[in-house]
Amino acid sequence: MLPSSDRSLAVVVLLCLCATTATCTFSTLNHLKPQTSDKTQGRAVIALLRRLLGNRSTEFIVVVNRNLSNDSLDVCELRSTKNNKVVATGNTGVAVASGIYNYLKYFCNCHVSWSGDQLDLPRPLPKLSGVLRINTQHRFRYYQNVCTVSYSSVWWDWPRWEREIDWMALNGINLPLAFTGQEALWQEVYRALGLNQSEIEEFFSGPAFLAWNRMGNMFKFGGPLPQSWHVNQLYLQFNILERMRSFGMIPVLPAFSGNIPAGILRLYPEANVTRLGPWAHFNCSFSCSYILDPRDPLFLQIGSLYLSQVVKQFGTDHIYNTDTFNEMTPPSSDAAYLSAVSKSVFASMTAVDPQAIWLMQGWLFFSDAAFWKPAQIQALLHGVPLGRMIVLDLFAETEPIFSYTESFYGQPFIWCMLQNFGGNSGLFGTVESINSGPFKALHFPNSTMVGIGMTPEGIEQNPVMFELMSELAWRKEPVNLAKWASLYAVRRYGSTQDGLISAWRLLFSSVYNCTIPHYRNHNHNPLVHRPSLHMNTDLWYDPEDLLKAWKLIMEASPSLMSKETFRYDLVDVTRQILEVLTSSFYLDITDAFRKQKLPELLITGGVLIYDLLPELNRLLCSDRNFLLGTWLERAKSSAIDDKEAQLYDMNARNQLTLWGPSGEIQDYASKEWGGLMEDYYAQRWGLFVQTLVECLDSGQPFKQDTFNQAVFQIEKGFIYNGRKYSTKPQGDTYEIARRIFLKYYPQALKTLNRPS
Numbered sequence: 001m002l003p004s005s006d007r008s009l010a011v012v013v014l015l016c017l018c019a020t021t022a023t024c025t026f027s028t029l030n031h032l033k034p035q036t037s038d039k040t041q042g043r044a045v046i047a048l049l050r051r052l053l054g055n056r057s058t059e060f061i062v063v064v065n066r067n068l069s070n071d072s073l074d075v076c077e078l079r080s081t082k083n084n085k086v087v088a089t090g091n092t093g094v095a096v097a098s099g100i101y102n103y104l105k106y107f108c109n110c111h112v113s114w115s116g117d118q119l120d121l122p123r124p125l126p127k128l129s130g131v132l133r134i135n136t137q138h139r140f141r142y143y144q145n146v147c148t149v150s151y152s153s154v155w156w157d158w159p160r161w162e163r164e165i166d167w168m169a170l171n172g173i174n175l176p177l178a179f180t181g182q183e184a185l186w187q188e189v190y191r192a193l194g195l196n197q198s199e200i201e202e203f204f205s206g207p208a209f210l211a212w213n214r215m216g217n218m219f220k221f222g223g224p225l226p227q228s229w230h231v232n233q234l235y236l237q238f239n240i241l242e243r244m245r246s247f248g249m250i251p252v253l254p255a256f257s258g259n260i261p262a263g264i265l266r267l268y269p270e271a272n273v274t275r276l277g278p279w280a281h282f283n284c285s286f287s288c289s290y291i292l293d294p295r296d297p298l299f300l301q302i303g304s305l306y307l308s309q310v311v312k313q314f315g316t317d318h319i320y321n322t323d324t325f326n327e328m329t330p331p332s333s334d335a336a337y338l339s340a341v342s343k344s345v346f347a348s349m350t351a352v353d354p355q356a357i358w359l360m361q362g363w364l365f366f367s368d369a370a371f372w373k374p375a376q377i378q379a380l381l382h383g384v385p386l387g388r389m390i391v392l393d394l395f396a397e398t399e400p401i402f403s404y405t406e407s408f409y410g411q412p413f414i415w416c417m418l419q420n421f422g423g424n425s426g427l428f429g430t431v432e433s434i435n436s437g438p439f440k441a442l443h444f445p446n447s448t449m450v451g452i453g454m455t456p457e458g459i460e461q462n463p464v465m466f467e468l469m470s471e472l473a474w475r476k477e478p479v480n481l482a483k484w485a486s487l488y489a490v491r492r493y494g495s496t497q498d499g500l501i502s503a504w505r506l507l508f509s510s511v512y513n514c515t516i517p518h519y520r521n522h523n524h525n526p527l528v529h530r531p532s533l534h535m536n537t538d539l540w541y542d543p544e545d546l547l548k549a550w551k552l553i554m555e556a557s558p559s560l561m562s563k564e565t566f567r568y569d570l571v572d573v574t575r576q577i578l579e580v581l582t583s584s585f586y587l588d589i590t591d592a593f594r595k596q597k598l599p600e601l602l603i604t605g606g607v608l609i610y611d612l613l614p615e616l617n618r619l620l621c622s623d624r625n626f627l628l629g630t631w632l633e634r635a636k637s638s639a640i641d642d643k644e645a646q647l648y649d650m651n652a653r654n655q656l657t658l659w660g661p662s663g664e665i666q667d668y669a670s671k672e673w674g675g676l677m678e679d680y681y682a683q684r685w686g687l688f689v690q691t692l693v694e695c696l697d698s699g700q701p702f703k704q705d706t707f708n709q710a711v712f713q714i715e716k717g718f719i720y721n722g723r724k725y726s727t728k729p730q731g732d733t734y735e736i737a738r739r740i741f742l743k744y745y746p747q748a749l750k751t752l753n754r755p756s
Contacts, residue, residue: 026412028387029139029450030072031355032319034092034248038064041093044246048097048166052112056121062096063089074174075135078103084124092248098172099134102474109491112170113463115625116564120494134474136172137442140451141473142392142414143168144177146323146361150211151423151458151669155634155652158239165240169247171470175451176244177321178251181237183210184230185309190261192305199263208651215326216259217279221286221661222651228640241314252359253310255320255349256303258292265290272296274331281664294344303348311352320349321359327367335379342383358389362401378409386410394418394455397433398517402441407448415441416453417469422669423458426525427576429465429512435478458669464488464512481508492565503552510545511576527582528670528681530711531688532704533590537583547748550577554741561734571623574737575672578616581744582608584751593692593702601696605689613682615740621674621726622733628675629725653719663715675725680718684711
């Protein structure tokens with residue numbers, strides 16, 4: 001438990017969680033509420049606590065009473081009983097679960113995250129004096145990005161999904177995306193329309209690329225989808241929806257955007273179909289999608305046929321997501337056309353569900369800002385009645401769209417933190433922005449904000465950012481970041497060591513506080529990109545702060561290695577240090593090459609290739625959270641035979657590396673994982689250094705095109721090398737980290753050119 005002074009601080013922080021209620025901006029959203037009974041929601045929370053706390057779960061009494069709130073805003077009240085139990089009463093299961101988690105965090109110093117739990121509960125449970133009331137001013141707390149299902153959850157089984165939904169409930173999520181299994185229903189729709197199986201197989205991409213197939217960016221690549229995939233995904237979706245709804249969540253289901261297989265043209269040659277241009281760097285073998293004009297009567301037919309299947313198989317909570325023109329320029333900028341498009345899309349929903357609400361990502365307004373001027377944005381948004389669409393301000397922590405669209409011209413919106421692109425590894429955050437942004441949006445003139453959200457392209461990294469963001473939904477004002485970071489350190493490790501608190505304060509003020517907008521895809525580090533003589537080594541933070549935090553964490557290591565959360569952070573911070581050092585080595589290597597200093601090039605390149613990168617690989621292999629083998633094994637375990645296993649393995653490897661047959665979106669989904677570091681990144685860097693040495697030896701210039709052709713063979717070879725990678729950690733994390741520290745801490749100090 002916290003010492004008395006820190007406990008007082010914790011109580012003060014917790015009291016700030018109490019937020020004033022606010023009337024929902026649009027009565028048209030009032031029907032978006034839990035469909036399951038109070039009793040069912042209560043049972044779901046009890047089962048969650050049993051999974052989380054084991055026998056200690058009986059010390060919590062759960063009551064769900066929807067009448068506790070009369071304005072659709074979640075609330076939880078907690079009180080202690082005479083026999084040292086805690087009674088938690090809330091208007092939804094999510095409210096109760098998140099209320100209990102706040103108690104666990106601020107009174108019991110506990111922590112739950114993707115990277116492990118710290119659940120050393122005090123015995124008996126700390127008493128509450130009076131009733132602690134925790135409520136939110138945000139009707140919705142949204143979670144996930146349409147890309148998350150490919151970058152992170154594509155290979156998940158039910159136990160992993162169950163764990164994630166528990167995490168959602170604990171963190172107050174009540175509006176999650178539920179996109180699993182939709183291709184099985186599309187297959188039935190296409191068959192009913194008359195497409196043959198080969199036409200369907202030519203359309204669906206492989207599992208690791210389905211997010212972009214769904215958005216109309218690409219097709220076919222990585223496919224075809226086996227029938228067993230459809231069956232397995234349907235099974236998962238049924239379980240996912242049942243569990244989400246049991247907590248009182250409102251799942252968001254898929255709808256039709258107009259993206260169609262080419263085979264539709266055979267059946268309906270007169271249909272008004274546009275073939276778009278190439279997406280990203282793909283050619284028309286895998287992109288240049290066919291888009292059915294929403295004004296064509298066939299659009300309503302296909303859209304309503306599909307949504308009828310969705311509602312029949314999955315039920316409905318009356319909210320659906322689809323995205324038109326995602327990273328694709330519309331064929332016309334005419335306001336009447338754009339308004340007709342959104343009107344038709346919405347009509348395909350209301351034809352099946354008169355109560356439909358359209359949830360739309362606002363990403364297109366940012367990604368194609370040259371096209372989406374005020375007139376075009378307003379036309380698209382106003383094709384739907386006000387209040388019948390919710391816009392996700394997807395990247396609001398860096399590029400808030402609401403601020404220059406007059407709150408999306410009257411449509412409700414959710415302020416979202418995107419945080420991560422491609423599931424990249426690497427410490428990163430925008431703590432000042434997310435700490436203030438939602439409150440500014442809420443008080444924006446004529447604000448139509450109805451919620452707060454987290455929309456990462458990939459998860460299972462930087463857990464601190466997601467805990468802070470989810471907690472802000474229950475605050476009425478920004479937190480004191482230094483105090484919040486201090487308390488986070490205490491509960492993450494169950495330790496009050498001053499050094500760890502200082503380390504987290506340093507991390508929060510540096511690597512987690514990016515204020516530079518152009519760091520959209522933050523992992524610019526040369527380590528995880530194809531080498532060249534012109535690579536970006538800029539940082540958004542002072543690496544001296546990271547170095548100080550590393551030293552403090554290393555000093556605390558011996559006594560905390562039993563904590564998975566601590567081991568994870570030790571690996572992650574050490575990994576970040578070696579990432580920064582790689583940039584330093586890279587600059588020395590290229591400088592030696594330009595100055596034709598072969599000895600310096602050999603020494604620096606040799607240390608990088610034969611020591612630093614192997615040490616980094618050993619470090620990553622020592623923790624289960626940083627293993628390539630886990631990703632690949634999950635992929636192959638989804639298969640029912642060797643042919644499927646090979647297909648899934650290719651999908652899993654390709655997405656991490658080339659992202660396309662020829663590196664069309666290369667290194668976008670980069671991961672610093674054990675195995676991948678050794679057989680992919682280190683091999684590229686080895687070839688780069690070798691090529692530079694040969695150029696100096698021969699007096700020939702370095703030719704990037706020639707190098708690219710050679711390194712492509714390494715990259716492609718990794719995808720098909722068939723090597724199996726361990727799913728179990730190997731080696732002693734502390735000993736490896738300590739060895740790295742003793743070798744490279746002095747080097748890091750020298751690189752920074754600052755005294756210790």
